Amino acid sequence: GAGVSQSPSNKVTEKGKDVELRCDPISGHTALYWYRQRLGQGLEFLIYFQGNSAPDKSGLPSDRFSAERTGESVSTLTIQRTQQEDSAVYLCASTRGGGRRYNEQFFGPGTRLTVL
């Protein structure tokens, strides 16, 4: 079946511009996660959504970052007034059922963001 998809695959923007990244989770997966991966680094957790519960935003690095999710479907990650340090690969993952410590996360291919 279809996996997690993300768009765009690559995004180049100028410093100060806003960008919007999209994630389509696997159908039926209620939990959704956003991560950031800087070049040569491991993944950093950004935000977690579970159904209609309040999201865990504890990983968002600044108030320029925000994310939304419509029900149990698409999520968008928005970065306002982009800075060069925002350059990274942004990865989305989803899990079946609710997020649990033992659930397998299915990752999308990521969006490579480059801020000039």
Add this chain to the structure above:
Amino acid sequence: DAKTTQPNSMESNEEEPVHLPCNHSTISGTDYIHWYRQLPSQGPEYVIHGLTSNVNNRMASLAIAEDRKSSTLILHRATLRDAAVYYCIDAGGTSYGKLTFGQGTILTVHP
């Protein structure tokens, strides 16, 4: 967040077994140990997870020490496609499976 320690890199020859170690000395009794791998230019891929007992699946085996302070991911016969960064993760700290990725181990497989 709970931390894990892995070697920066390891090498193996094709068709030989590979043992990837991980230390997680601060793990709590209810934290699962997850392993993911990331091939070049791809998102991470789940490999295996366990709590206390050793685990096997089609991809690998996970051997967990009796005190749970360390574990070893075992690839029984490495192939060139197994060349990747392998992440050992202590999935603790939250109830919902937040994963904290470290630097991982870069596995190189020689033909």
